[in-house]
Amino acid sequence: MKKITEMNSTEFREFLHILVNEELFKSRERLAALLVKKSSQEALEAEFFHFHGDTEDLGFWFEEYEEDPLNGLDPHTLLAKKLKRQREYILANRKTTLEQRIFRRMGIYLDSDPMPKKKIVELPLSEFHELLHLLVTQDIFASRGRLAALLEKDTSTAQLDAAFREFFVAYELLELALEDYHYDPDEGLxxxxxxxxxxxxxxxxxxxxxxxxxxxxxxxxxxxxx
Known part of the structure; x- marks a missing residue:
């Protein structure tokens, strides 16, 4: 696959179609529905297994993307101001490097990246519910909706590029929400x-x-x- 920054307009549009149709967005709908129904912990844990894996799968698409999402945006626009606030929050709170996050997606912690002390499988039920509510209400899901709507129209590449930047930063926020938690569904095996x-x-x-x-x-x- 070409680097995102090297794609032509057709390739970029096709790439965005892949992103908005990733399994994460289906898993999120199922998980949100289970929360509304106040489903059993067993059902929530089973769906979270898919949600977590799908989140990591989405992250693989961004491993070659190291651009500053603010670069080239008019700093006076509402979008640029929003992304600037979000990026400042991410950079101020993120504890991992890109390399460490890539290894985490493979279930590996480098020596420079100690395993988080909070284990999702050991969270009290109330904390587990709070975490799930936090995750399913992340901005990436609204951002995905806006990006998908633009793809249905005759939208310019510039508009799609701006929407992608918003989507990318929203993914970083989702990843950050999980950064302090260790999750291994095979733990104990x-x-x-x-x-x-x-x-x-x-x-x-x-x-x-x-x-x-x-x-x-x-x-x-x-x-x-x-």
């Missing part, structure tokens, strides 16, 4: 010792500089995904 040793070795190789991450675009190319 036994891992084969040889697998654990191999995983530790690969992480050590990366941190020593003897191994590198494969960019997502190369993975897509190898799999034949344009």
């Amino acid at each position: 036994e891992i084969r010792s040889e697998f654990a040793e191999e995983l530790d070795r690969r992480v050590a190789d990366y941190e020593d500089g003897t191994a590198k991450l494969i960019p997502m675009e190369k993975v897509f190319k190898k799999l034949g995904i344009d």
Whole structure:
């Protein structure tokens, strides 16, 4: 896949269609419905499993995007002012680097990124509900709606670009809302010792500089995904 900043208008529009149709938005609707119905903790935990995984899946699309979303925007517009406030909040409160977040999406914590002390699977029911309410009301879901509506119209690339920037920052806010929590649905299950040793070795190789991450675009190319 091309870098977002290198896409032409057609490729960019197609990319945005992929984003707004990600599974996260379906999972959010199901999770919100369960909260309204005051469903059982078991049902909420089962749907959160999908919500969390879908959130991480969406993040993979942004791993090559390192642009400042404010760059090039007229600072006097309402959108630019909103994004500036949100970005300042994100940068002031974020504790992780992009590299650390990429590894977290793979279920790995680097030595420089201690595992959060709050474990979602151990939260009291009331705190778990509060977290779910916080997540399903994140700005990314309204932002997705606005972006999807623009894609249905004959919208200019400039308008879509502005909407994408809003969407991207909203994703950062969603990711930040989860940053202080550790979630591993497989926690407590036994891992084969040889697998654990191999995983530790690969992480050590990366941190020593003897191994590198494969960019997502190369993975897509190898799999034949344009």
